[in-house]
Amino acid sequence: MPPNSGIMASVCAIVIACSLLVVTAPSSSQAFEFPGSSYDGSLVIGAFNIQVFGLSKVGKPDVVETLVKILRRYDLVLIQEIRDSSQTAVPTLLKLVNANLEDKYDVIVSERLGRTSSKEQYAFLYKPSRLTVLWSYVYEDDTHDRFEREPFVVYFESPTTAVDRFAMIGIHIKPSEAVEEINHLVHVYEDFVARSGNKNAIIAGDFNADCGYVSKTSLYKSALRTDQRFSWIISDDQDTTVAKSDCAYDRFVIAGDELSDNIHPDRTGTFYFDKHYGLDIETTEDVSDHYPIEMVIQGNLQPIQPMSTTTPDSISCSGSFRTVVWMCQLVVGQEDDMPVCIHKVVQSLVGYIDRCTDDWIRLFMNYPKI
Missing domain, CATH: 3.60.10.10 (Endonuclease/exonuclease/phosphatase)
Known part of the structure:
Protein backbone atom coordinates (compact mmCIF):
# COMPACT_ATOMS: atom_id res chain seq x y z
CA MET A 1 0.00 0.00 0.00
CA PRO A 2 1.17 3.66 -0.41
CA PRO A 3 3.08 5.41 2.43
CA ASN A 4 -0.05 7.16 3.69
CA SER A 5 -2.00 3.89 3.89
CA GLY A 6 -2.50 4.35 7.62
CA ILE A 7 -4.40 7.56 6.98
CA MET A 8 -6.14 6.17 3.93
CA ALA A 9 -7.29 3.10 5.87
CA SER A 10 -8.70 5.18 8.72
CA VAL A 11 -12.43 5.64 8.93
CA CYS A 12 -14.25 8.86 8.12
CA ALA A 13 -16.11 8.75 11.41
CA ILE A 14 -18.12 11.92 10.92
CA VAL A 15 -18.89 11.07 7.31
CA ILE A 16 -20.12 7.68 8.45
CA ALA A 17 -22.35 9.30 11.04
CA CYS A 18 -23.79 11.51 8.30
CA SER A 19 -24.19 8.62 5.89
CA LEU A 20 -25.93 6.50 8.46
CA LEU A 21 -28.44 9.29 8.84
CA VAL A 22 -29.02 9.10 5.10
CA VAL A 23 -29.58 5.35 5.40
CA THR A 24 -32.25 5.87 8.04
CA ALA A 25 -33.72 8.84 6.13
CA PRO A 26 -34.09 11.66 8.67
CA SER A 27 -33.83 15.25 7.44
CA SER A 28 -30.36 16.73 6.91
CA SER A 29 -30.93 19.30 9.64
CA GLN A 30 -31.42 16.65 12.32
CA ALA A 31 -28.47 16.31 14.72
CA PHE A 32 -26.75 12.99 15.20
CA GLU A 33 -26.47 12.79 18.96
CA PHE A 34 -23.31 10.82 19.68
CA PRO A 35 -23.48 9.32 23.21
CA GLY A 36 -21.72 12.04 25.19
CA SER A 37 -19.19 14.63 24.09
CA SER A 38 -16.32 12.79 25.80
CA TYR A 39 -17.49 9.32 24.86
CA ASP A 40 -14.60 7.26 23.49
CA GLY A 41 -15.98 3.73 23.45
CA SER A 42 -14.51 2.72 26.82
CA GLN A 298 -9.85 2.16 27.01
CA GLY A 299 -12.04 2.91 24.01
CA ASN A 300 -10.91 3.37 20.42
CA LEU A 301 -13.48 5.95 19.30
CA GLN A 302 -12.71 9.60 18.69
CA PRO A 303 -15.16 12.14 20.15
CA ILE A 304 -17.51 13.38 17.43
CA GLN A 305 -19.41 16.67 17.44
CA PRO A 306 -23.17 16.53 16.75
CA MET A 307 -24.00 16.96 13.07
CA SER A 308 -25.73 20.27 13.83
CA THR A 309 -22.26 21.82 14.31
CA THR A 310 -20.63 19.99 11.41
CA THR A 311 -20.56 21.24 7.83
CA PRO A 312 -19.35 19.40 4.72
CA ASP A 313 -16.18 21.54 4.81
CA SER A 314 -15.37 20.42 8.36
CA ILE A 315 -15.64 16.68 7.81
CA SER A 316 -12.44 14.93 8.85
CA CYS A 317 -11.08 11.41 8.60
CA SER A 318 -10.48 9.85 12.01
CA GLY A 319 -11.25 6.80 14.10
CA SER A 320 -10.92 3.17 13.04
CA PHE A 321 -12.64 0.52 10.99
CA ARG A 322 -14.19 -0.91 14.15
CA THR A 323 -15.76 2.49 14.81
CA VAL A 324 -17.67 2.15 11.56
CA VAL A 325 -18.78 -1.38 12.35
CA TRP A 326 -20.02 -0.25 15.76
CA MET A 327 -21.91 2.70 14.28
CA CYS A 328 -23.43 0.45 11.66
CA GLN A 329 -24.64 -1.90 14.38
CA LEU A 330 -25.96 1.00 16.45
CA VAL A 331 -27.90 2.87 13.77
CA VAL A 332 -28.87 0.09 11.39
CA GLY A 333 -29.21 -2.57 14.06
CA GLN A 334 -32.23 -4.12 12.41
CA GLU A 335 -30.01 -5.63 9.72
CA ASP A 336 -29.12 -9.22 10.61
CA ASP A 337 -26.44 -9.32 7.91
CA MET A 338 -23.62 -6.82 8.54
CA PRO A 339 -22.57 -6.63 4.84
CA VAL A 340 -26.10 -5.43 4.00
CA CYS A 341 -25.65 -2.55 6.41
CA ILE A 342 -22.20 -1.81 5.04
CA HIS A 343 -23.43 -1.70 1.44
CA LYS A 344 -26.15 0.77 2.44
CA VAL A 345 -23.53 2.97 4.08
CA VAL A 346 -21.24 2.86 1.05
CA GLN A 347 -24.10 3.67 -1.33
CA SER A 348 -24.97 6.75 0.74
CA LEU A 349 -21.45 8.22 0.56
CA VAL A 350 -21.62 9.68 -2.95
CA GLY A 351 -19.90 13.06 -2.86
CA TYR A 352 -17.72 12.29 0.16
CA ILE A 353 -15.46 9.57 -1.19
CA ASP A 354 -12.88 12.05 -2.48
CA ARG A 355 -12.26 13.32 1.05
CA CYS A 356 -11.07 10.01 2.43
CA THR A 357 -10.12 8.05 -0.71
CA ASP A 358 -11.78 4.77 -1.47
CA ASP A 359 -9.32 2.61 0.49
CA TRP A 360 -11.51 2.48 3.57
CA ILE A 361 -14.48 1.50 1.39
CA ARG A 362 -12.48 -1.53 0.36
CA LEU A 363 -12.04 -2.23 4.07
CA PHE A 364 -15.82 -2.05 4.37
CA MET A 365 -16.31 -4.50 1.55
CA ASN A 366 -13.79 -6.91 3.07
CA TYR A 367 -15.35 -6.75 6.53
CA PRO A 368 -16.45 -10.43 6.60
CA LYS A 369 -12.81 -11.46 6.08
CA ILE A 370 -11.40 -9.33 8.92
Whole structure:
Protein backbone atom coordinates (compact mmCIF):
# COMPACT_ATOMS: atom_id res chain seq x y z
CA MET A 1 0.00 0.00 0.00
CA PRO A 2 1.17 3.66 -0.41
CA PRO A 3 3.08 5.41 2.43
CA ASN A 4 -0.05 7.16 3.69
CA SER A 5 -2.00 3.89 3.89
CA GLY A 6 -2.50 4.35 7.62
CA ILE A 7 -4.40 7.56 6.98
CA MET A 8 -6.14 6.17 3.93
CA ALA A 9 -7.29 3.10 5.87
CA SER A 10 -8.70 5.18 8.72
CA VAL A 11 -12.43 5.64 8.93
CA CYS A 12 -14.25 8.86 8.12
CA ALA A 13 -16.11 8.75 11.41
CA ILE A 14 -18.12 11.92 10.92
CA VAL A 15 -18.89 11.07 7.31
CA ILE A 16 -20.12 7.68 8.45
CA ALA A 17 -22.35 9.30 11.04
CA CYS A 18 -23.79 11.51 8.30
CA SER A 19 -24.19 8.62 5.89
CA LEU A 20 -25.93 6.50 8.46
CA LEU A 21 -28.44 9.29 8.84
CA VAL A 22 -29.02 9.10 5.10
CA VAL A 23 -29.58 5.35 5.40
CA THR A 24 -32.25 5.87 8.04
CA ALA A 25 -33.72 8.84 6.13
CA PRO A 26 -34.09 11.66 8.67
CA SER A 27 -33.83 15.25 7.44
CA SER A 28 -30.36 16.73 6.91
CA SER A 29 -30.93 19.30 9.64
CA GLN A 30 -31.42 16.65 12.32
CA ALA A 31 -28.47 16.31 14.72
CA PHE A 32 -26.75 12.99 15.20
CA GLU A 33 -26.47 12.79 18.96
CA PHE A 34 -23.31 10.82 19.68
CA PRO A 35 -23.48 9.32 23.21
CA GLY A 36 -21.72 12.04 25.19
CA SER A 37 -19.19 14.63 24.09
CA SER A 38 -16.32 12.79 25.80
CA TYR A 39 -17.49 9.32 24.86
CA ASP A 40 -14.60 7.26 23.49
CA GLY A 41 -15.98 3.73 23.45
CA SER A 42 -14.51 2.72 26.82
CA LEU A 43 -15.97 -0.40 28.42
CA VAL A 44 -16.93 -0.30 32.10
CA ILE A 45 -16.63 -3.76 33.68
CA GLY A 46 -17.77 -4.97 37.09
CA ALA A 47 -17.70 -8.12 39.21
CA PHE A 48 -20.16 -8.53 42.06
CA ASN A 49 -20.74 -11.35 44.53
CA ILE A 50 -24.43 -10.79 45.27
CA GLN A 51 -24.63 -12.84 48.44
CA VAL A 52 -26.99 -15.83 48.00
CA PHE A 53 -28.83 -14.34 45.06
CA GLY A 54 -32.12 -16.11 44.45
CA LEU A 55 -35.88 -15.76 44.61
CA SER A 56 -35.86 -14.41 48.16
CA LYS A 57 -33.53 -11.54 47.32
CA VAL A 58 -35.16 -10.69 44.00
CA GLY A 59 -38.48 -10.49 45.84
CA LYS A 60 -37.32 -7.58 48.05
CA PRO A 61 -38.15 -4.28 46.28
CA ASP A 62 -35.63 -2.14 48.17
CA VAL A 63 -32.83 -4.62 47.50
CA VAL A 64 -33.71 -4.98 43.84
CA GLU A 65 -33.87 -1.21 43.38
CA THR A 66 -30.30 -0.92 44.63
CA LEU A 67 -29.11 -3.90 42.60
CA VAL A 68 -30.57 -2.43 39.42
CA LYS A 69 -28.79 0.88 40.00
CA ILE A 70 -25.49 -0.90 40.66
CA LEU A 71 -25.68 -3.20 37.65
CA ARG A 72 -26.59 -0.36 35.29
CA ARG A 73 -23.20 1.21 36.03
CA TYR A 74 -21.57 -1.42 33.86
CA ASP A 75 -21.41 -2.44 30.23
CA LEU A 76 -20.37 -5.91 31.40
CA VAL A 77 -20.65 -7.35 34.88
CA LEU A 78 -19.97 -10.77 36.37
CA ILE A 79 -22.52 -11.85 38.98
CA GLN A 80 -21.54 -14.60 41.42
CA GLU A 81 -23.18 -16.69 44.14
CA ILE A 82 -26.45 -17.27 42.30
CA ARG A 83 -28.31 -19.94 44.25
CA ASP A 84 -31.64 -20.60 42.62
CA SER A 85 -32.82 -24.10 41.77
CA SER A 86 -35.81 -22.64 39.90
CA GLN A 87 -33.41 -20.64 37.68
CA THR A 88 -35.93 -17.81 37.44
CA ALA A 89 -34.22 -15.19 39.61
CA VAL A 90 -31.73 -14.09 36.94
CA PRO A 91 -34.37 -13.66 34.19
CA THR A 92 -36.45 -11.64 36.66
CA LEU A 93 -33.46 -9.45 37.49
CA LEU A 94 -32.68 -8.96 33.80
CA LYS A 95 -36.24 -7.81 33.14
CA LEU A 96 -36.00 -5.28 35.98
CA VAL A 97 -32.60 -4.00 34.84
CA ASN A 98 -33.95 -3.52 31.31
CA ALA A 99 -37.14 -1.74 32.40
CA ASN A 100 -37.45 1.60 30.56
CA LEU A 101 -33.98 1.24 29.01
CA GLU A 102 -33.33 1.76 25.32
CA ASP A 103 -29.83 0.27 25.46
CA LYS A 104 -30.86 -3.05 26.95
CA TYR A 105 -28.82 -5.82 28.53
CA ASP A 106 -28.61 -9.52 27.80
CA VAL A 107 -27.27 -12.27 30.02
CA ILE A 108 -25.32 -15.49 29.66
CA VAL A 109 -25.55 -17.91 32.58
CA SER A 110 -23.47 -20.96 33.46
CA GLU A 111 -24.84 -24.31 34.47
CA ARG A 112 -25.34 -24.94 38.18
CA LEU A 113 -21.97 -25.80 39.73
CA GLY A 114 -20.71 -27.30 42.99
CA ARG A 115 -19.75 -30.58 44.62
CA THR A 116 -22.61 -30.53 47.12
CA SER A 117 -26.34 -29.99 46.89
CA SER A 118 -25.69 -26.26 47.35
CA LYS A 119 -25.13 -25.31 43.71
CA GLU A 120 -24.18 -21.91 42.35
CA GLN A 121 -24.19 -20.24 38.95
CA TYR A 122 -22.26 -17.43 37.33
CA ALA A 123 -23.92 -14.85 35.09
CA PHE A 124 -22.46 -12.23 32.78
CA LEU A 125 -24.82 -9.30 32.26
CA TYR A 126 -23.76 -7.31 29.20
CA LYS A 127 -24.90 -4.80 26.59
CA PRO A 128 -25.21 -6.34 23.10
CA SER A 129 -24.75 -2.84 21.69
CA ARG A 130 -21.21 -2.94 23.06
CA LEU A 131 -20.27 -6.61 23.10
CA THR A 132 -20.82 -9.83 21.19
CA VAL A 133 -20.48 -13.23 22.86
CA LEU A 134 -18.32 -15.37 20.58
CA TRP A 135 -18.46 -18.52 22.70
CA SER A 136 -18.45 -19.73 26.29
CA TYR A 137 -17.70 -22.83 28.33
CA VAL A 138 -17.30 -24.11 31.86
CA TYR A 139 -13.71 -25.20 32.51
CA GLU A 140 -13.41 -28.97 32.35
CA ASP A 141 -12.27 -30.07 35.79
CA ASP A 142 -13.59 -33.63 35.99
CA THR A 143 -10.24 -35.45 36.16
CA HIS A 144 -8.58 -33.58 39.03
CA ASP A 145 -11.56 -31.77 40.58
CA ARG A 146 -9.50 -28.71 41.47
CA PHE A 147 -12.41 -26.32 41.89
CA GLU A 148 -15.51 -26.36 44.06
CA ARG A 149 -17.20 -24.24 41.39
CA GLU A 150 -15.44 -24.52 38.04
CA PRO A 151 -14.59 -21.23 36.31
CA PHE A 152 -16.98 -19.94 33.64
CA VAL A 153 -15.18 -18.58 30.57
CA VAL A 154 -16.87 -16.21 28.12
CA TYR A 155 -15.10 -14.90 25.01
CA PHE A 156 -16.24 -11.44 23.92
CA GLU A 157 -15.79 -9.24 20.88
CA SER A 158 -15.69 -5.53 21.69
CA PRO A 159 -15.66 -3.31 18.57
CA THR A 160 -15.43 0.02 20.41
CA THR A 161 -12.46 -0.73 22.67
CA ALA A 162 -8.72 -0.80 22.08
CA VAL A 163 -8.85 -4.55 22.80
CA ASP A 164 -11.18 -6.03 20.22
CA ARG A 165 -11.43 -9.54 21.71
CA PHE A 166 -10.92 -10.76 25.26
CA ALA A 167 -12.19 -13.37 27.69
CA MET A 168 -13.66 -12.97 31.13
CA ILE A 169 -13.03 -15.92 33.42
CA GLY A 170 -15.49 -15.89 36.30
CA ILE A 171 -14.63 -17.65 39.55
CA HIS A 172 -15.99 -17.92 43.09
CA ILE A 173 -13.24 -19.61 45.07
CA LYS A 174 -13.92 -21.92 48.00
CA PRO A 175 -12.52 -20.18 51.11
CA SER A 176 -10.96 -23.28 52.69
CA GLU A 177 -9.15 -24.14 49.44
CA ALA A 178 -8.38 -20.62 48.29
CA VAL A 179 -4.62 -21.00 47.79
CA GLU A 180 -4.97 -24.21 45.77
CA GLU A 181 -7.74 -22.83 43.57
CA ILE A 182 -5.89 -19.55 42.96
CA ASN A 183 -2.84 -21.52 41.82
CA HIS A 184 -4.88 -23.58 39.36
CA LEU A 185 -6.32 -20.48 37.70
CA VAL A 186 -3.06 -20.37 35.74
CA HIS A 187 -4.11 -23.62 34.03
CA VAL A 188 -7.57 -22.21 33.32
CA TYR A 189 -5.97 -19.25 31.58
CA GLU A 190 -3.61 -21.47 29.57
CA ASP A 191 -6.56 -23.61 28.48
CA PHE A 192 -8.33 -20.49 27.17
CA VAL A 193 -5.22 -19.37 25.25
CA ALA A 194 -4.89 -22.83 23.69
CA ARG A 195 -8.53 -22.75 22.57
CA SER A 196 -8.58 -19.19 21.24
CA GLY A 197 -5.03 -18.19 20.35
CA ASN A 198 -5.74 -14.95 22.25
CA LYS A 199 -3.81 -13.95 25.39
CA ASN A 200 -6.15 -11.17 26.54
CA ALA A 201 -8.16 -12.29 29.56
CA ILE A 202 -9.66 -10.94 32.76
CA ILE A 203 -9.89 -13.38 35.66
CA ALA A 204 -12.55 -11.95 37.94
CA GLY A 205 -14.53 -12.77 41.02
CA ASP A 206 -14.49 -13.52 44.71
CA PHE A 207 -11.04 -15.04 45.27
CA ASN A 208 -11.34 -15.01 49.09
CA ALA A 209 -7.74 -13.89 48.73
CA ASP A 210 -7.14 -12.19 52.07
CA CYS A 211 -7.64 -12.18 55.83
CA GLY A 212 -8.17 -15.61 57.41
CA TYR A 213 -8.34 -17.54 54.15
CA VAL A 214 -5.05 -16.57 52.47
CA SER A 215 -2.01 -15.18 54.25
CA LYS A 216 0.06 -12.48 52.59
CA THR A 217 2.98 -14.93 52.34
CA SER A 218 0.88 -17.61 50.64
CA LEU A 219 -0.64 -15.08 48.27
CA TYR A 220 2.72 -13.62 47.23
CA LYS A 221 4.05 -17.14 46.55
CA SER A 222 1.02 -18.29 44.56
CA ALA A 223 1.51 -19.21 40.89
CA LEU A 224 -1.00 -16.60 39.75
CA ARG A 225 0.97 -13.93 41.63
CA THR A 226 4.54 -14.89 40.73
CA ASP A 227 3.86 -15.52 37.03
CA GLN A 228 4.80 -12.33 35.18
CA ARG A 229 2.01 -12.83 32.64
CA PHE A 230 -0.55 -11.71 35.23
CA SER A 231 -1.28 -8.34 36.81
CA TRP A 232 -3.44 -7.97 39.93
CA ILE A 233 -5.16 -4.64 39.41
CA ILE A 234 -7.23 -4.65 42.61
CA SER A 235 -4.64 -3.92 45.27
CA ASP A 236 -4.18 -5.90 48.47
CA ASP A 237 -5.19 -2.91 50.59
CA GLN A 238 -8.65 -2.59 49.00
CA ASP A 239 -11.63 -3.45 51.21
CA THR A 240 -14.24 -5.29 49.14
CA THR A 241 -16.37 -6.46 52.07
CA VAL A 242 -19.32 -4.77 53.75
CA ALA A 243 -18.44 -6.14 57.20
CA LYS A 244 -16.19 -4.29 59.65
CA SER A 245 -13.29 -6.50 58.59
CA ASP A 246 -10.96 -5.02 55.97
CA CYS A 247 -10.42 -7.73 53.34
CA ALA A 248 -9.55 -7.69 49.64
CA TYR A 249 -11.51 -10.79 48.70
CA ASP A 250 -12.66 -9.70 45.25
CA ARG A 251 -10.10 -9.31 42.47
CA PHE A 252 -9.41 -8.61 38.83
CA VAL A 253 -6.32 -10.33 37.42
CA ILE A 254 -5.51 -9.43 33.82
CA ALA A 255 -3.28 -11.05 31.21
CA GLY A 256 -2.22 -10.12 27.69
CA ASP A 257 -0.07 -7.13 26.72
CA GLU A 258 -2.83 -5.53 24.67
CA LEU A 259 -5.23 -5.63 27.60
CA SER A 260 -2.60 -4.55 30.13
CA ASP A 261 -1.75 -1.50 28.02
CA ASN A 262 -5.36 -0.33 27.80
CA ILE A 263 -6.69 -0.38 31.37
CA HIS A 264 -7.59 2.95 32.98
CA PRO A 265 -5.48 2.83 36.19
CA ASP A 266 -7.44 5.66 37.79
CA ARG A 267 -10.79 3.97 37.14
CA THR A 268 -10.09 0.65 38.84
CA GLY A 269 -11.27 -0.10 42.36
CA THR A 270 -14.20 -0.84 44.64
CA PHE A 271 -17.65 0.71 44.36
CA TYR A 272 -18.92 1.52 47.86
CA PHE A 273 -22.57 1.60 46.96
CA ASP A 274 -23.72 2.25 50.53
CA LYS A 275 -21.90 5.59 50.63
CA HIS A 276 -22.85 6.43 47.04
CA TYR A 277 -26.57 5.82 47.60
CA GLY A 278 -26.70 6.86 51.27
CA LEU A 279 -27.77 3.44 52.60
CA ASP A 280 -27.79 2.38 56.23
CA ILE A 281 -25.90 -0.76 57.26
CA GLU A 282 -29.02 -2.93 57.45
CA THR A 283 -30.09 -2.11 53.89
CA THR A 284 -26.52 -2.53 52.66
CA GLU A 285 -26.20 -5.99 54.20
CA ASP A 286 -29.53 -6.99 52.65
CA VAL A 287 -27.99 -6.29 49.24
CA SER A 288 -24.73 -8.20 49.80
CA ASP A 289 -21.79 -8.78 52.10
CA HIS A 290 -19.49 -7.73 49.23
CA TYR A 291 -18.97 -4.53 47.29
CA PRO A 292 -18.61 -4.74 43.50
CA ILE A 293 -15.20 -4.15 41.98
CA GLU A 294 -14.84 -2.29 38.70
CA MET A 295 -12.40 -1.48 35.91
CA VAL A 296 -12.40 0.26 32.52
CA ILE A 297 -10.92 -0.79 29.17
CA GLN A 298 -9.85 2.16 27.01
CA GLY A 299 -12.04 2.91 24.01
CA ASN A 300 -10.91 3.37 20.42
CA LEU A 301 -13.48 5.95 19.30
CA GLN A 302 -12.71 9.60 18.69
CA PRO A 303 -15.16 12.14 20.15
CA ILE A 304 -17.51 13.38 17.43
CA GLN A 305 -19.41 16.67 17.44
CA PRO A 306 -23.17 16.53 16.75
CA MET A 307 -24.00 16.96 13.07
CA SER A 308 -25.73 20.27 13.83
CA THR A 309 -22.26 21.82 14.31
CA THR A 310 -20.63 19.99 11.41
CA THR A 311 -20.56 21.24 7.83
CA PRO A 312 -19.35 19.40 4.72
CA ASP A 313 -16.18 21.54 4.81
CA SER A 314 -15.37 20.42 8.36
CA ILE A 315 -15.64 16.68 7.81
CA SER A 316 -12.44 14.93 8.85
CA CYS A 317 -11.08 11.41 8.60
CA SER A 318 -10.48 9.85 12.01
CA GLY A 319 -11.25 6.80 14.10
CA SER A 320 -10.92 3.17 13.04
CA PHE A 321 -12.64 0.52 10.99
CA ARG A 322 -14.19 -0.91 14.15
CA THR A 323 -15.76 2.49 14.81
CA VAL A 324 -17.67 2.15 11.56
CA VAL A 325 -18.78 -1.38 12.35
CA TRP A 326 -20.02 -0.25 15.76
CA MET A 327 -21.91 2.70 14.28
CA CYS A 328 -23.43 0.45 11.66
CA GLN A 329 -24.64 -1.90 14.38
CA LEU A 330 -25.96 1.00 16.45
CA VAL A 331 -27.90 2.87 13.77
CA VAL A 332 -28.87 0.09 11.39
CA GLY A 333 -29.21 -2.57 14.06
CA GLN A 334 -32.23 -4.12 12.41
CA GLU A 335 -30.01 -5.63 9.72
CA ASP A 336 -29.12 -9.22 10.61
CA ASP A 337 -26.44 -9.32 7.91
CA MET A 338 -23.62 -6.82 8.54
CA PRO A 339 -22.57 -6.63 4.84
CA VAL A 340 -26.10 -5.43 4.00
CA CYS A 341 -25.65 -2.55 6.41
CA ILE A 342 -22.20 -1.81 5.04
CA HIS A 343 -23.43 -1.70 1.44
CA LYS A 344 -26.15 0.77 2.44
CA VAL A 345 -23.53 2.97 4.08
CA VAL A 346 -21.24 2.86 1.05
CA GLN A 347 -24.10 3.67 -1.33
CA SER A 348 -24.97 6.75 0.74
CA LEU A 349 -21.45 8.22 0.56
CA VAL A 350 -21.62 9.68 -2.95
CA GLY A 351 -19.90 13.06 -2.86
CA TYR A 352 -17.72 12.29 0.16
CA ILE A 353 -15.46 9.57 -1.19
CA ASP A 354 -12.88 12.05 -2.48
CA ARG A 355 -12.26 13.32 1.05
CA CYS A 356 -11.07 10.01 2.43
CA THR A 357 -10.12 8.05 -0.71
CA ASP A 358 -11.78 4.77 -1.47
CA ASP A 359 -9.32 2.61 0.49
CA TRP A 360 -11.51 2.48 3.57
CA ILE A 361 -14.48 1.50 1.39
CA ARG A 362 -12.48 -1.53 0.36
CA LEU A 363 -12.04 -2.23 4.07
CA PHE A 364 -15.82 -2.05 4.37
CA MET A 365 -16.31 -4.50 1.55
CA ASN A 366 -13.79 -6.91 3.07
CA TYR A 367 -15.35 -6.75 6.53
CA PRO A 368 -16.45 -10.43 6.60
CA LYS A 369 -12.81 -11.46 6.08
CA ILE A 370 -11.40 -9.33 8.92
